[in-house]
Amino acid sequence: MENLLEELAVKLFESEAVKFGTFIMKTGLQTPVYFDLRAVISRPQLMKSISSLLWTLVEQGKPISQVCGVPYTALPIATLISVEENIPMLIRRKESKPYGTKKLIEGQFKLEENCMIIEDVVTSGSSILETAKDLINEGLTVEEAIVILDRQQGGRENLKAKGIEMKSLYTLTSLMQHLLNAGKVTSDTFEEVKTYVEQNQVELNSKE
Numbered sequence: 625m626e627n628l629l630e631e632l633a634v635k636l637f638e639s640e641a642v643k644f645g646t647f648i649m650k651t652g653l654q655t656p657v658y659f660d661l662r663a664v665i666s667r668p669q670l671m672k673s674i675s676s677l678l679w680t681l682v683e684q685g686k687p688i689s690q691v692c693g694v695p696y697t698a699l700p701i702a703t704l705i706s707v708e709e710n711i712p713m714l715i716r717r718k719e720s721k722p723y724g725t726k727k728l729i730e731g732q733f734k735l736e737e738n739c740m741i742i743e744d745v746v747t748s749g750s751s752i753l754e755t756a757k758d759l760i761n762e763g764l765t766v767e768e769a770i771v772i773l774d775r776q777q778g779g780r781e782n783l784k785a786k787g788i789e790m791k792s793l794y795t796l797t798s799l800m801q802h803l804l805n806a807g808k809v810t811s812d813t814f815e816e817v818k819t820y821v822e823q824n825q826v827e828l829n830s831k832e
């Protein structure tokens with residue numbers, strides 16, 4: 625598994641999904657490293673590797689009857705998992721349409737069905753919580769989320785406090801460690817990111 629993760633980390637780096645510089649995230653926080661899955665949607669084989677590795681995080685035999693990707697970047701990954709694992713998919717709209725059915729959750733489901741949330745990156749966890757809130761309001765059960773990258777900035781703890789267990793393929797530290805091992809980043813960059821993570825934790829505001 626570690627070899628596969630290292631191989632994937634290098635491919636993500638080479639596809640420019642891991643970017644170094646100065647970026648502002650959804651939380652408003654500045655970051656020296658940004659993960660951009662949009663860089664990967666043009667590479668179908670890489671998308672396939674990500675989705676199959678991501679599904680290995682799910683306990684075998686776990687009764688998951690729906691998957692839902694956090695809009696928009698995680699939608700293609702959720703679609704691949706849905707098709708590959710033969711599990712129905714739900715789509716959460718960011719806004720309901722002002723016409724037609726006006727639904728926020730598209731797809732067929734029954735009350736209390738267990739829905740697995742799929743996400744690309746977690747910083748604070750607020751994007752997952754927004755999706756979970758709409759699914760739960762429709763009567764679904766949401767207990768778990770699988771994500772490609774946990775930025776280790778408080779998201780895991782924030783989600784746990786709201787009853788959602790998150791599993792990730794990488795933490796920011798493990799991703800950087802793989803890139804350091806493969807000679808793609810210097811030890812200075814590795815240390816810079818490590819210090820950044822330690823000093824930049826995000827709490828949710830009380831409404832989230």
Ligand SMILES: O=c1ccn([C@@H]2O[C@H](COP(=O)(O)O)[C@@H](O)[C@H]2O)c(=O)[nH]1
Nearest residue numbers: 650658659697745746747748749750751
């Ligand atoms: O490196 C990054 C960091 C964040 N994102 C996007 O932001 C949200 C996650 O942030 P939360 O604070 O956990 O809501 C996620 O949907 C990502 O799309 C990113 O792409 N890359």
